[in-house]
Structures are given as C-alpha cells and as structure tokens.
Amino acid sequence: MAKQKEIELDGAQALIKTLDSLGVEYVFGYSGGAALPIFDALETVESNMKFVLTRHEQGACHMADGYARATGKPAVVLVTSGPGAGNTITGIMTAQMDSVPMIIVTGQQVTWMLGKDAFQEADIFGITIPVVKHNYLVRETNDLPRVAKEAYHISTTGRPGPVLIDVPKNISQSAFTADFEDELAAELYLPGYKPEKALDVDEVSIEEAARLLNLAKKPLILAGHGAMIAGAESELMEMANKLECPVTMTLLGKGVFPESHPLSLGMLGMHGTAYANKAVCECDLIFNIGSRFDDRIIGQADKFGAQAKIIHVDIDIAEMGKMIVPDVEVVGDAKAVLQKLLPLVEKADHADWLEHLNGYKKKFPLGYKKQGGLRMQQVLDEIHDLTDGNAIISTDVGQHQMWAAQFYTNDASFKWLSSGGAGTMGFGFPAAIGAQFACPDETVISVSGDGGFQMTLCELATAVIHKLPIKILVLNNHYLGMVRQWQELFFDNRESGVDLEGNPDFVKLAEAYGAKGINIKRPADVRKKLQEALDYNDGPVVINAECIKTDNVFPMIPAGAALEDMLIEPPKYKMEKPVGST
C-alpha cells in the first residue's frame, strides 16, 4: 500500500518549503502570470521567508545582491517569465561578475508550449547561461526540492555566484507526488562540482609561497573580495603584521583589511591611491589573496609588478594565469591558505620599505580643492566623518563610485557594496534596500550619480512602503561624469551623449513618492544637511547634492596603460586615446 502522505503539496509549495528550509530569509520579486502558482504558495505555505514586492525585476536582483553582499547569505529573486525574466539579466550578470550568491526563480510557460513562441515565453535558460554559475529548467515537479537544494549549494559554496531555476507553470502547479521529507533529506549528487577541494590546499604550493614570502624585501599584499568571502580578515591581519607587509585592496576588497591601519595603502588600480600603485611598481613580491587581477587594477598586463614575484591565491583555478601568470599558484580558500601559510612565514622587518611608502603617502595624499563650488569629494568626506566610517555604503559606477572608494574608507568587511566587474549603473540604490533589510540597525547610504539613480529610482516606492531609513545620496553634476571626463581627456572635450539635461527636481520627486528630500547647494551647508538626513529615520531620504559639473577623478591610469604611467593630477598636454576599453 502506498505511503499515506500527511500533506498534499503542489510543486510551487514544495519549492517554497524547500527554500524556507534552506534558511532563505528574503524573497525579492515581481509577480506575473507564469509565476502565479509560486506567488500563491508564498501565501499558502507557512514559512519564515519575507516577500518584498519591488517595482522592477532588475531592482529585485540588485536588492538580493545587496542583501548578499551585506550578509554573505543568498536571497531569492522571484519573477515571472518572458520580460520579467529578461529584466533580471543585468542584475544576474552583476552578481556573477562579483561572485555574489543569489537564487533566481523564474516562472515559465507550460512545458508543452516551450519553443512555440508562446505568450511571455523566453528561453531564459539559454539566455542566462553566460551570466550564471549554473541554471536549471525544471521538467519534473518532483525534482523541485532537489533542484532548489542544489541551487543553494552551488550558489553559496566555492566561488559564489547566481543560480537560476526556471519553473514552467504546469510544473509548479502539478501535485508533488514524492515524499517531501525524503526529498529534502536526500544527499546531493554533483559529480562535476567539488567545492570542498578548496580546503585541501596543495602543500607544495604552500611551501613555495612561504619561501617567496620569506625572501621578499619589499612585499605587498593585494587583498581582494575572495579574502572577504572566505572570512580571512584575522588571518590577513596576522599575516600583514608578521610580515610587516603593506596591504592594498581591490575595489571589492575594501574593508577586508582596515583602511585606517598604518599598513593599509587603500585601493589600487585605475583610480586607486598613488601610493598603492607606486608600491605595485616598486615591490619585489605581490601576494594576491583572493583577487582576480581585474584589468582595472593591472593596467598593461606585461608591465604589472614587473619587478615582483607573484603569488596568486584563488579559490577558482580558472583564474590562474587568466590575466597574470603567477610565479606560485595556490588554489584554495583564502582563509585555509593563510592558516597553512602563517606558521611557515617568519617574522620580518620591512621598516625601510614601509618608510619609503610612507613618503609616498605624505607626498601624494588623496585630496580635493576646497574652493570653486561643491565637490562630490567633500560630501563623501563629510559623510564619512559624520558616520565614523561605519555605514554600509552602496554605489553605482563612475566618478561618484571612485570618489566614494577613495574618501569613504572602510575598516570592516561587508560594508562596501559596489558593482565592480559589471560596472552597473542603477545598482547602488536597490542594493542599499537589500542591505537595509539585512541590517535594519545599521546606517545604509546609497551613493549614486544623477544618471544611475534615475535608472532604478522607481524602487523609492519599495523603500517608502517598508519605511527603510536609507540615505540616498545623489551626487548630481547633471552629467554622466566619468564618460565626460574621458571625452575631456581623450576626445578634445567633445561632449557626446553625456549631458543629462532634463533631470527632475529630486527633492520634489522624493516627496512625490512619500520620501523626504533635501537639497545641498553650498559647501558650507554640507555638514548640517547631511546631519539632518542622518537624523531622519522614518523612511528614505533623498539628498540631492548639486555638485560642480566638470570635476575629474585622479589619480588615473588610462585603460590599458601601465601603472607607472599613472596621472596623479590633470595632464598639461593632450593625451593619446587609451588602448584599453574605458
């Protein structure tokens, strides 16, 4: 006799129960026809998951992304088929480029209509293959718990990334006929996926890395997002202190080592600090812990760290030699690698090297002019001061992002949420919403330009409804500033497609959504107005800072140029067009 089941489930309910059992806390989404059964299951299944209705599917992805970057845990994005699924692409790509865990559930047309150009049918499985860690098109209702468990496992282990589950409507609304508890308890079988290998680090490579570290006279640690994901902060600190080794961080690594620490050189790369880039040029060893040698930091690859031996620690073996061929490859989890290395590394004295770099810090500090109007740098500098550098900051991409990276220094992990690899405009504000849901007691500041904010500002409704006290800093220069900077430097100042004439009145816009709006126009008002925004906690506040229109970010390494060709201040001569892309 067949086993009597206690509860009758449909596929959608089995899916929601599984996601709940995995510990998913938030579902960000937007409903639609093909996802109806799954949305219904959110109502009929008792779960701890909270659903947040966004105003656009891209916003849902960035919210899940911001949530994950602030917590290290994935959230679920739930959208419908066709355009709903299509609107998630930029959000998924952003997460994939920056190794952020995320589970995207898309509704889909019924299976017998697939491939027939049915209403709101899109081959989202095929479309998303290049931008996901893995994806599924579910064809059996009883597969749903297994697929959801696999998706969660794949998304969160090894090098994290987004995993998409496409669920046709007939699959989600059919009866779940297997034993749910058995399916939930079943062991995963993924013969092509072995993330546990990251903890089993090759001893020979460890010994070779230790040998180079002990020989180095001018070592430099380059800490990336991988060190943060691995939770290697304390090992990194111990290593830096033991080696007396300066530490520079990538954009996404900001905070994994305290930027206020004397050994910190801040961010390196295209708009990194002059002293970090000079350290790369002059060091005799680059100890890369969890960075993928992004083109923004290496510039011209064959000149990167030309005088240095290179140790590359990465959990993803495919990163080895992709951009830079290292002298020693150490494949593994950054924390596990550092734990194995620490006992093999001798206490070192690099006082001369540090003294030399301190000279650069004094000679080339980050700064900005205090005259000539309101500058974005001042706004960021002052909000850093007012929040003691403890706020969670999210950004878009462009000038505001680079200035925020320079002037909002971080001392802790998971507080800097910025679209690095993808460079996604419109990321910052929805990411801040996700982060504020994740960390209700923290100050969350969304930093964006007037361009990026307008790409996802419809999420003001989401923030208002949930009374999220996000400080939305719109650094408004009425321009796509970074593109304009390039046109000024490399295209004879011919402005093309960068003037954002027609911007709305952001204060009135905020008020129209039921949010608070504040204008900042004069440098002398910045502190007072920012304090007013920080003191307002009844909901989101949009701070529109009217900044000077034509400021430029320095230091700057033109794309594809060598780090030694860094511009520390505006050039006095006409520059060649750079070979690299943007």
Added chain:
Amino acid sequence: MSRTITTTDEKPAIRPDLIGGHTLSMFVNNQPGVLMRICQIFARRAYNIDSLVVSQGRDPRFSRLTLGISGDPAGLSQIILQCDKLIDVIHCFEHTPDDSVTREMALVKVGVDGGEKRTEVLQIVEHFGGKTVDMSEGSMIVRVEGASDKVDAAIRLLTNYDIIETVRTGKVVMARGEQST
C-alpha cells in the same frame, strides 16, 4: 550524368588546422543544454570547434565528448579550466597523439562513370583498409577509417576523382594505458 546534389565541399577536404589542432575530451552530465554551455565558452573566446563527437556514456547519466579545436594555443588552458568549471562537466582533458589514440571515419561518395575509374578508386580504398558501402551505376560510397591524418590522406587521393560529397564523423579519442579519457 546529371548531379542533383550541390555541395560546399567540392574542394579538397584537407583540414590543415586539424593536423596542428588540439583534441579535448570531456565527460559530462547527459542532459539538455550541456553542449550549449560548452560551446559558449569556445565561441566567446573566438575558438572554432572543428569536430565534435557526442555520445552517451556506458552509464547513461553521462556523455562523452571529443572536440577538435583550432585557435590560439595560449588561451587553450584557460578554455579547459573554464569547461572544467562547469557544474555539468565531470572532467575535461587535452590529449596529445603521444598519450592517446584517435580515430575517425569518413564516408566519401565518388562519381564513377567508367570501369577504369571504379577500379582505381577501389584500389585506393583497399590500400587504406576501407570498404565500399554503396554502389550504383554512376557513383559509389566508400568508408575510410583511422587516425585523422590517414583519413585526410585517403580523401586527398580520392580528390583526383569526382568526389560528390564527404561526411566525416569527427575524431574520437581515448587515452592510452591506465589514464582516463
């Protein structure tokens, strides 16, 4: 004789790119979409897949792929790592002629309008250990198999006759000795 088949491979079917090319084998999940994931890795990096053989493994949950690849050798190790990274790829290896055997088969349809030509073609086929698998008044289909260069050589000789079309299976590879493929 009137020919009704139009073909694009009337030129000699010699592929020098394959001679210096690379042979990859993959052991993958036997599921829809797996091939798409793999092909995208090659296409994105401007690598051409010259030959591709896919077949179900002895365990039907898995499939075997053999790929003949041409492209910048410097990027090939990156491609192998990216393929290996796919969840659906159990493993991906590159094989050299020293550590593996490769075989492929070609069917060649040759137009023969007289007995003399037919005899010559049969002699060539016999030399290469091939077989005649179809014969009609005006044409014959011959089968040649072996390492890719042997198949190339046979086709090269047959080019002196009236080749109507050729179809090659693409090579399959197996590692020698105890090594797994």
